[in-house]
Amino acid sequence: MTIRDRWSRLSLNQELAAGALALGFLALFARPYRSDVVPLDVRELAALIEEEKDHVDVGDLAAWIVEGRSDYRLIDLRSEDEYAAYHIPTAENIVLSALPDAGLSPNEKIVLYSDGGIHAYQAWMLMRAKGFRTIYTMKGGLDEWKAAVLFPTMAENAPAAERARFERAAAMSRFFGGTPRTGGAGTATLQTPEMPKVEAPAGGAVLTKPKKKKKEGC
Secondary structure (H helix, E strand, C coil), rough: CCCHHHCCCCCHHHHHHHHHHHHHHHHCHHHHHHHHHHCCCCCHHHHHHHHHCCEEHHHHHHHHHHHHCCCEEEEEEECCHHHHHHHCCCCCCEEHHHHHHHCCCCCCEEEECCCHHHHHHHHHHHHHHHHCCCCECCCCCCHHHHHHHHHCCCECCCCCCHHHHHHHHHHHHHHCCCCCCECCCHHHHHCCCCCCCCCEEEEEECEEECCCCCCCCC
């Protein structure tokens, strides 16, 4: 069995643990970058992942936005065009390559997201290597936000308990400009409605990879 075959059989948590181990190795032994990273406790990272303390659920994040909480920063890691097409309200756009030099404070509570989960987890491990302790990912990424917050679905013959949960989800969906949907067995095959329009939050500048300054003088 090749190394690629073995890697493809790893679960998400196993992949993240392997990535954390690699980052830990670099933090300890990569001399050129020693001033920019801190040693990683691989056991601590594994425990955070196993205990699910490394992420925030989309439902909790949606509630924070509705409540108007301001004790965290939400970072969209996707490209500028993807961010302009749609982003979660209050999110700032900082692409992954610009994240280490974006001026974020290690004392801030930061939530990262991308389309799925892997890209955000890579950024999470990168920032952990830089000493950030209160940094999280949004579980499932934007894909989960669409499914659970913007476009929740319910079968037509759903039991009462599920209908009650759906009513709460539908209210949240409408708050964010989404479209709650009901249908029969083919509900899952329905086309995703058009994404709602979201204006960039005040002060939420789009950050790209910083340009090198030209040398002045001799």
